Amino acid sequence: MRAIATAFALVLALGLSPALAQNDAASEGSPTTPSTDVNQRAPKPDVLYDPGLLPDAVRETRDKILEAALAGDLDKLRSIINSFPEPPTLTFGDQGDAIEAMKSQSNDGKGLEVMAILAEVLEAGFVHVDAGTPQDMYVWPYFAQYPIDQLTASQTVELFKIVTSYEFKEMQEFGAYNFYRVGISADGVWHFFVSGD
Template sequence: MRMIAGLTALLIALAPHVAAAAESQLPAKGPSAPPTEAPAGGATAPVEKPDVMYDPGLLPDPVRAMRDKILEAALSGDLDKLKIVIQTNEMPPAFSFGEGENDPIAAMKEQSNDGEGREVMAILAEVLEAGYVHVDKGTPQEMYVWPYFAQYPINDLTPAQTIELFKIVTSFEYNEMKEFGAYNFYRVGIAPDGVWHFFVAGD
Protein backbone atom coordinates (compact mmCIF):
# COMPACT_ATOMS: atom_id res chain seq x y z
CA MET A 1 0.00 0.00 0.00
CA ARG A 2 2.88 2.37 0.83
CA MET A 3 4.41 1.64 -2.61
CA ILE A 4 1.12 2.40 -4.39
CA ALA A 5 0.70 5.59 -2.37
CA GLY A 6 4.27 6.60 -3.23
CA LEU A 7 3.75 5.99 -6.97
CA THR A 8 0.53 7.97 -6.87
CA ALA A 9 2.27 10.90 -5.24
CA LEU A 10 5.07 10.73 -7.80
CA LEU A 11 2.64 10.75 -10.74
CA ILE A 12 0.81 13.73 -9.26
CA ALA A 13 4.09 15.59 -8.86
CA LEU A 14 5.19 14.84 -12.45
CA ALA A 15 1.84 15.65 -14.10
CA PRO A 16 2.51 19.40 -14.66
CA HIS A 17 5.87 18.65 -16.30
CA VAL A 18 4.39 16.01 -18.62
CA ALA A 19 1.59 18.40 -19.65
CA ALA A 20 4.08 21.18 -20.36
CA ALA A 21 6.20 18.87 -22.53
CA ALA A 22 3.14 17.76 -24.51
CA GLU A 23 2.05 21.38 -24.96
CA SER A 24 5.41 22.24 -26.50
CA GLN A 25 4.89 19.62 -29.23
CA LEU A 26 1.57 21.08 -30.42
CA PRO A 27 1.47 23.36 -33.52
CA ALA A 28 1.74 27.06 -32.74
CA LYS A 29 -1.50 29.04 -32.56
CA GLY A 30 -2.26 32.39 -34.10
CA PRO A 31 -0.72 34.13 -37.13
CA SER A 32 2.62 32.33 -36.78
CA ALA A 33 1.05 28.88 -36.98
CA PRO A 34 2.09 26.79 -40.00
CA PRO A 35 -0.53 26.23 -42.72
CA THR A 36 -2.90 23.36 -42.15
CA GLU A 37 -1.95 20.30 -44.13
CA ALA A 38 -4.38 18.91 -46.71
CA PRO A 39 -6.62 16.11 -45.45
CA ALA A 40 -5.16 12.62 -45.75
CA GLY A 41 -6.10 10.44 -48.67
CA GLY A 42 -5.85 13.22 -51.27
CA ALA A 43 -9.02 14.94 -50.09
CA THR A 44 -9.25 18.68 -50.79
CA ALA A 45 -11.32 21.46 -49.36
CA PRO A 46 -14.50 22.20 -51.36
CA VAL A 47 -14.13 24.95 -53.96
CA GLU A 48 -16.37 27.94 -53.38
CA LYS A 49 -18.86 28.40 -56.19
CA PRO A 50 -19.88 31.90 -57.33
CA ASP A 51 -23.49 33.05 -57.48
CA VAL A 52 -24.75 32.50 -61.02
CA MET A 53 -27.28 34.95 -62.46
CA TYR A 54 -29.36 34.68 -65.61
CA ASP A 55 -31.65 37.70 -65.56
CA PRO A 56 -30.21 40.67 -67.52
CA GLY A 57 -32.61 42.85 -65.55
CA LEU A 58 -30.40 42.39 -62.49
CA LEU A 59 -27.46 44.04 -64.24
CA PRO A 60 -26.57 47.69 -63.58
CA ASP A 61 -28.06 49.87 -66.32
CA PRO A 62 -24.71 50.65 -68.04
CA VAL A 63 -23.75 46.96 -68.09
CA ARG A 64 -27.13 45.87 -69.42
CA ALA A 65 -27.04 48.54 -72.12
CA MET A 66 -23.60 47.46 -73.33
CA ARG A 67 -24.52 43.78 -73.24
CA ASP A 68 -27.64 44.48 -75.32
CA LYS A 69 -25.67 46.48 -77.89
CA ILE A 70 -23.06 43.76 -78.31
CA LEU A 71 -25.69 41.02 -78.48
CA GLU A 72 -27.80 42.87 -81.05
CA ALA A 73 -24.77 43.45 -83.26
CA ALA A 74 -23.58 39.84 -82.92
CA LEU A 75 -26.99 38.42 -83.82
CA SER A 76 -27.19 40.63 -86.89
CA GLY A 77 -24.18 38.93 -88.48
CA ASP A 78 -23.03 42.38 -89.61
CA LEU A 79 -19.44 43.10 -88.59
CA ASP A 80 -19.92 46.80 -89.30
CA LYS A 81 -22.56 46.99 -86.55
CA LEU A 82 -20.22 45.31 -84.12
CA LYS A 83 -17.46 47.68 -85.22
CA ILE A 84 -19.65 50.64 -84.24
CA VAL A 85 -20.14 49.18 -80.75
CA ILE A 86 -16.37 48.73 -80.43
CA GLN A 87 -15.62 52.25 -81.65
CA THR A 88 -18.11 53.87 -79.26
CA ASN A 89 -16.64 51.94 -76.31
CA GLU A 90 -14.46 54.01 -73.98
CA MET A 91 -11.49 51.77 -74.80
CA PRO A 92 -10.80 49.07 -77.40
CA PRO A 93 -11.81 45.75 -75.83
CA ALA A 94 -9.13 43.06 -75.80
CA PHE A 95 -9.72 40.31 -78.33
CA SER A 96 -6.52 38.41 -77.53
CA PHE A 97 -3.84 38.10 -74.85
CA GLY A 98 -1.39 40.36 -76.67
CA GLU A 99 -0.76 38.05 -79.60
CA GLY A 100 -2.23 38.03 -83.09
CA GLU A 101 -4.30 40.69 -84.83
CA ASN A 102 -4.75 44.01 -83.01
CA ASP A 103 -7.83 45.09 -84.97
CA PRO A 104 -10.85 43.38 -83.28
CA ILE A 105 -12.77 42.94 -86.53
CA ALA A 106 -9.74 41.49 -88.30
CA ALA A 107 -9.14 39.28 -85.27
CA MET A 108 -12.68 37.89 -85.44
CA LYS A 109 -12.23 37.06 -89.13
CA GLU A 110 -8.89 35.44 -88.37
CA GLN A 111 -10.36 33.32 -85.57
CA SER A 112 -13.46 32.24 -87.52
CA ASN A 113 -13.32 29.08 -89.60
CA ASP A 114 -15.67 30.72 -92.09
CA GLY A 115 -13.15 33.52 -92.67
CA GLU A 116 -15.87 36.15 -92.32
CA GLY A 117 -16.00 36.45 -88.55
CA ARG A 118 -19.58 35.19 -88.29
CA GLU A 119 -18.67 31.97 -86.51
CA VAL A 120 -17.07 33.96 -83.70
CA MET A 121 -20.02 36.38 -83.72
CA ALA A 122 -22.31 33.40 -83.13
CA ILE A 123 -20.13 32.33 -80.21
CA LEU A 124 -20.22 35.88 -78.85
CA ALA A 125 -24.01 35.81 -78.93
CA GLU A 126 -24.21 32.41 -77.20
CA VAL A 127 -21.78 33.56 -74.52
CA LEU A 128 -23.84 36.68 -73.75
CA GLU A 129 -27.05 34.67 -73.57
CA ALA A 130 -25.55 32.36 -70.95
CA GLY A 131 -25.56 32.90 -67.19
CA TYR A 132 -23.09 35.40 -65.78
CA VAL A 133 -21.21 36.20 -62.56
CA HIS A 134 -20.20 39.37 -60.75
CA VAL A 135 -16.56 39.13 -59.69
CA ASP A 136 -13.98 41.16 -57.72
CA LYS A 137 -16.63 43.38 -56.16
CA GLY A 138 -15.34 46.66 -54.76
CA THR A 139 -11.96 46.41 -56.52
CA PRO A 140 -10.54 48.05 -59.67
CA GLN A 141 -10.94 44.65 -61.36
CA GLU A 142 -14.69 44.43 -60.65
CA MET A 143 -16.37 42.85 -63.64
CA TYR A 144 -19.48 41.10 -64.95
CA VAL A 145 -18.32 37.99 -66.77
CA TRP A 146 -20.07 35.75 -69.31
CA PRO A 147 -20.40 32.82 -69.36
CA TYR A 148 -20.27 31.96 -65.67
CA PHE A 149 -18.27 28.83 -66.49
CA ALA A 150 -15.20 31.10 -66.70
CA GLN A 151 -15.40 31.50 -62.90
CA TYR A 152 -17.00 28.16 -61.99
CA PRO A 153 -15.28 24.86 -61.04
CA ILE A 154 -15.45 22.99 -64.34
CA ASN A 155 -15.42 19.58 -62.66
CA ASP A 156 -18.40 20.43 -60.43
CA LEU A 157 -20.98 21.09 -63.14
CA THR A 158 -24.38 19.47 -62.73
CA PRO A 159 -25.97 17.61 -65.67
CA ALA A 160 -28.17 20.67 -66.34
CA GLN A 161 -25.13 22.97 -66.30
CA THR A 162 -23.34 20.64 -68.69
CA ILE A 163 -26.22 21.06 -71.15
CA GLU A 164 -25.81 24.84 -70.83
CA LEU A 165 -22.10 24.49 -71.53
CA PHE A 166 -22.70 22.36 -74.62
CA LYS A 167 -24.47 25.32 -76.20
CA ILE A 168 -21.04 26.97 -76.31
CA VAL A 169 -18.46 24.17 -76.59
CA THR A 170 -18.30 20.58 -77.83
CA SER A 171 -18.01 17.55 -75.58
CA PHE A 172 -14.42 17.12 -76.83
CA GLU A 173 -13.57 20.67 -75.70
CA TYR A 174 -15.34 20.05 -72.39
CA ASN A 175 -13.22 16.95 -71.73
CA GLU A 176 -10.09 18.95 -72.50
CA MET A 177 -11.22 21.63 -70.05
CA LYS A 178 -11.73 19.04 -67.32
CA GLU A 179 -8.16 17.83 -67.87
CA PHE A 180 -6.92 21.42 -67.84
CA GLY A 181 -8.96 22.17 -64.73
CA ALA A 182 -10.88 25.23 -65.91
CA TYR A 183 -13.05 26.71 -68.65
CA ASN A 184 -10.76 28.32 -71.22
CA PHE A 185 -13.04 29.13 -74.16
CA TYR A 186 -14.44 32.56 -75.10
CA ARG A 187 -15.64 34.90 -72.35
CA VAL A 188 -16.81 38.50 -72.14
CA GLY A 189 -16.06 41.07 -69.42
CA ILE A 190 -18.00 44.30 -68.88
CA ALA A 191 -17.15 46.68 -66.02
CA PRO A 192 -19.87 48.18 -63.77
CA ASP A 193 -19.61 51.48 -65.68
CA GLY A 194 -20.60 49.71 -68.91
CA VAL A 195 -17.13 49.61 -70.49
CA TRP A 196 -16.54 46.44 -72.52
CA HIS A 197 -13.11 45.16 -71.47
CA PHE A 198 -12.57 41.86 -73.26
CA PHE A 199 -13.77 39.06 -75.48
CA VAL A 200 -11.02 36.46 -75.33
CA ALA A 201 -10.37 32.75 -75.42
CA GLY A 202 -7.51 30.71 -74.03
CA ASP A 203 -5.64 30.91 -70.77
Protein backbone atom coordinates in the same frame (compact mmCIF):
# COMPACT_ATOMS: atom_id res chain seq x y z
CA MET B 1 -4.92 52.49 -65.44
CA ARG B 2 -5.77 50.76 -68.75
CA ALA B 3 -2.69 48.54 -68.31
CA ILE B 4 -4.02 47.42 -64.92
CA ALA B 5 -7.46 46.76 -66.42
CA THR B 6 -5.92 44.79 -69.29
CA ALA B 7 -3.83 42.70 -66.89
CA PHE B 8 -6.94 42.06 -64.83
CA ALA B 9 -8.86 41.10 -67.98
CA LEU B 10 -6.19 38.56 -68.87
CA VAL B 11 -6.29 37.11 -65.35
CA LEU B 12 -10.07 36.74 -65.66
CA ALA B 13 -9.74 35.37 -69.18
CA LEU B 14 -7.61 32.55 -67.87
CA GLY B 15 -10.35 31.69 -65.37
CA LEU B 16 -8.56 32.95 -62.26
CA SER B 17 -9.70 35.44 -59.69
CA PRO B 18 -7.09 38.13 -58.90
CA ALA B 19 -6.77 36.77 -55.35
CA LEU B 20 -5.99 33.29 -56.66
CA ALA B 21 -3.51 34.70 -59.15
CA GLN B 22 -1.67 36.44 -56.30
CA ASN B 23 -1.68 33.26 -54.23
CA ASP B 24 -0.30 31.28 -57.16
CA ALA B 25 2.45 33.82 -57.71
CA ALA B 26 3.34 33.71 -54.02
CA SER B 27 3.61 29.93 -54.08
CA GLU B 28 5.61 29.67 -57.30
CA GLY B 29 7.21 26.28 -57.66
CA SER B 30 4.19 24.48 -56.23
CA PRO B 31 3.29 21.36 -58.24
CA THR B 32 -0.36 22.45 -58.31
CA THR B 33 -1.34 24.21 -61.53
CA PRO B 34 -3.38 27.44 -61.34
CA SER B 35 -6.34 25.84 -63.14
CA THR B 36 -6.47 22.94 -60.68
CA ASP B 37 -6.07 25.44 -57.87
CA VAL B 38 -9.21 27.25 -59.02
CA ASN B 39 -11.28 24.08 -58.75
CA GLN B 40 -9.87 23.14 -55.36
CA ARG B 41 -9.95 26.51 -53.61
CA ALA B 42 -12.49 28.75 -55.29
CA PRO B 43 -16.00 28.74 -53.87
CA LYS B 44 -18.79 28.34 -56.39
CA PRO B 45 -19.96 31.82 -57.42
CA ASP B 46 -23.58 32.89 -57.55
CA VAL B 47 -24.79 32.28 -61.09
CA LEU B 48 -27.18 34.87 -62.52
CA TYR B 49 -29.40 34.56 -65.59
CA ASP B 50 -31.66 37.60 -65.57
CA PRO B 51 -30.17 40.56 -67.52
CA GLY B 52 -32.54 42.73 -65.50
CA LEU B 53 -30.21 42.21 -62.53
CA LEU B 54 -27.38 43.97 -64.36
CA PRO B 55 -26.58 47.63 -63.72
CA ASP B 56 -28.06 49.79 -66.48
CA ALA B 57 -24.69 50.57 -68.08
CA VAL B 58 -23.68 46.89 -68.18
CA ARG B 59 -27.05 45.77 -69.53
CA GLU B 60 -26.97 48.42 -72.27
CA THR B 61 -23.49 47.34 -73.40
CA ARG B 62 -24.40 43.66 -73.29
CA ASP B 63 -27.62 44.24 -75.24
CA LYS B 64 -25.86 46.26 -77.96
CA ILE B 65 -23.15 43.64 -78.40
CA LEU B 66 -25.72 40.83 -78.43
CA GLU B 67 -27.89 42.60 -81.01
CA ALA B 68 -24.91 43.10 -83.34
CA ALA B 69 -23.75 39.51 -82.84
CA LEU B 70 -27.19 37.98 -83.54
CA ALA B 71 -27.47 40.10 -86.70
CA GLY B 72 -23.98 39.13 -87.84
CA ASP B 73 -23.43 42.87 -88.26
CA LEU B 74 -19.68 43.49 -88.08
CA ASP B 75 -20.10 47.20 -88.88
CA LYS B 76 -22.41 47.64 -85.89
CA LEU B 77 -19.97 45.71 -83.71
CA ARG B 78 -17.13 47.95 -84.92
CA SER B 79 -19.19 50.99 -83.96
CA ILE B 80 -19.68 49.56 -80.45
CA ILE B 81 -15.97 48.79 -80.13
CA ASN B 82 -15.09 52.32 -81.28
CA SER B 83 -17.41 53.84 -78.66
CA PHE B 84 -14.91 52.94 -75.93
CA PRO B 85 -11.63 54.80 -75.27
CA GLU B 86 -9.76 51.51 -75.82
CA PRO B 87 -10.98 48.47 -77.76
CA PRO B 88 -11.75 45.31 -75.81
CA THR B 89 -9.07 42.64 -75.77
CA LEU B 90 -9.97 40.10 -78.46
CA THR B 91 -6.73 38.15 -78.61
CA PHE B 92 -3.71 37.60 -76.37
CA GLY B 93 -1.37 38.57 -79.19
CA ASP B 94 -1.07 41.80 -81.17
CA GLN B 95 -4.68 42.13 -82.27
CA GLY B 96 -4.42 45.15 -84.56
CA ASP B 97 -7.86 45.90 -85.98
CA ALA B 98 -10.50 44.35 -83.69
CA ILE B 99 -12.85 43.18 -86.45
CA GLU B 100 -10.01 41.71 -88.50
CA ALA B 101 -8.89 39.87 -85.35
CA MET B 102 -12.36 38.36 -85.05
CA LYS B 103 -12.35 37.33 -88.72
CA SER B 104 -8.97 35.65 -88.30
CA GLN B 105 -10.33 33.57 -85.39
CA SER B 106 -13.43 32.51 -87.31
CA ASN B 107 -13.34 29.31 -89.38
CA ASP B 108 -15.65 30.88 -91.96
CA GLY B 109 -13.14 33.70 -92.56
CA LYS B 110 -15.88 36.32 -92.25
CA GLY B 111 -16.19 36.53 -88.48
CA LEU B 112 -19.71 35.11 -88.41
CA GLU B 113 -18.79 31.93 -86.55
CA VAL B 114 -17.18 34.00 -83.81
CA MET B 115 -20.22 36.31 -83.77
CA ALA B 116 -22.39 33.22 -83.14
CA ILE B 117 -20.12 32.24 -80.25
CA LEU B 118 -20.29 35.79 -78.89
CA ALA B 119 -24.10 35.62 -78.95
CA GLU B 120 -24.17 32.19 -77.26
CA VAL B 121 -21.80 33.39 -74.55
CA LEU B 122 -23.83 36.53 -73.82
CA GLU B 123 -27.06 34.53 -73.62
CA ALA B 124 -25.56 32.21 -70.98
CA GLY B 125 -25.59 32.66 -67.23
CA PHE B 126 -23.10 35.15 -65.83
CA VAL B 127 -21.27 36.04 -62.63
CA HIS B 128 -20.38 39.25 -60.85
CA VAL B 129 -16.77 39.26 -59.66
CA ASP B 130 -14.84 41.63 -57.38
CA ALA B 131 -17.93 43.67 -56.58
CA GLY B 132 -17.22 47.10 -55.15
CA THR B 133 -13.56 47.11 -56.18
CA PRO B 134 -11.85 48.86 -59.12
CA GLN B 135 -11.90 45.45 -60.86
CA ASP B 136 -15.70 45.09 -60.53
CA MET B 137 -16.66 42.95 -63.54
CA TYR B 138 -19.54 40.95 -65.02
CA VAL B 139 -18.33 37.82 -66.81
CA TRP B 140 -20.11 35.57 -69.33
CA PRO B 141 -20.42 32.61 -69.34
CA TYR B 142 -20.26 31.80 -65.66
CA PHE B 143 -18.20 28.70 -66.43
CA ALA B 144 -15.16 30.99 -66.69
CA GLN B 145 -15.36 31.43 -62.91
CA TYR B 146 -16.95 28.11 -61.94
CA PRO B 147 -15.20 24.87 -60.91
CA ILE B 148 -15.40 22.77 -64.07
CA ASP B 149 -15.35 19.54 -62.09
CA GLN B 150 -18.41 20.52 -60.04
CA LEU B 151 -20.93 21.07 -62.82
CA THR B 152 -24.33 19.42 -62.41
CA ALA B 153 -25.94 17.54 -65.29
CA SER B 154 -28.09 20.57 -66.18
CA GLN B 155 -25.06 22.87 -66.06
CA THR B 156 -23.19 20.50 -68.35
CA VAL B 157 -26.09 20.73 -70.81
CA GLU B 158 -25.78 24.53 -70.61
CA LEU B 159 -22.07 24.25 -71.34
CA PHE B 160 -22.75 22.01 -74.36
CA LYS B 161 -24.67 24.93 -75.90
CA ILE B 162 -21.30 26.67 -76.17
CA VAL B 163 -18.69 23.90 -76.56
CA THR B 164 -18.53 20.36 -77.91
CA SER B 165 -18.13 17.28 -75.72
CA TYR B 166 -14.56 16.97 -77.01
CA GLU B 167 -13.77 20.53 -75.89
CA PHE B 168 -15.39 19.80 -72.53
CA LYS B 169 -13.18 16.75 -72.09
CA GLU B 170 -10.13 18.91 -72.82
CA MET B 171 -11.34 21.42 -70.22
CA GLN B 172 -11.68 18.65 -67.64
CA GLU B 173 -8.11 17.60 -68.37
CA PHE B 174 -6.95 21.22 -68.24
CA GLY B 175 -8.89 21.82 -65.03
CA ALA B 176 -10.88 24.90 -66.04
CA TYR B 177 -13.12 26.42 -68.70
CA ASN B 178 -10.83 27.75 -71.43
CA PHE B 179 -13.16 28.81 -74.23
CA TYR B 180 -14.50 32.28 -75.08
CA ARG B 181 -15.65 34.61 -72.33
CA VAL B 182 -16.81 38.25 -72.16
CA GLY B 183 -16.03 40.82 -69.48
CA ILE B 184 -17.93 44.08 -68.99
CA SER B 185 -17.01 46.31 -66.07
CA ALA B 186 -19.61 47.79 -63.75
CA ASP B 187 -19.43 51.11 -65.61
CA GLY B 188 -20.44 49.42 -68.87
CA VAL B 189 -17.01 49.25 -70.50
CA TRP B 190 -16.43 46.15 -72.63
CA HIS B 191 -13.01 44.83 -71.56
CA PHE B 192 -12.55 41.49 -73.29
CA PHE B 193 -13.88 38.75 -75.52
CA VAL B 194 -11.16 36.12 -75.52
CA SER B 195 -10.62 32.40 -75.56
CA GLY B 196 -8.16 31.15 -72.95
CA ASP B 197 -5.80 28.30 -73.65
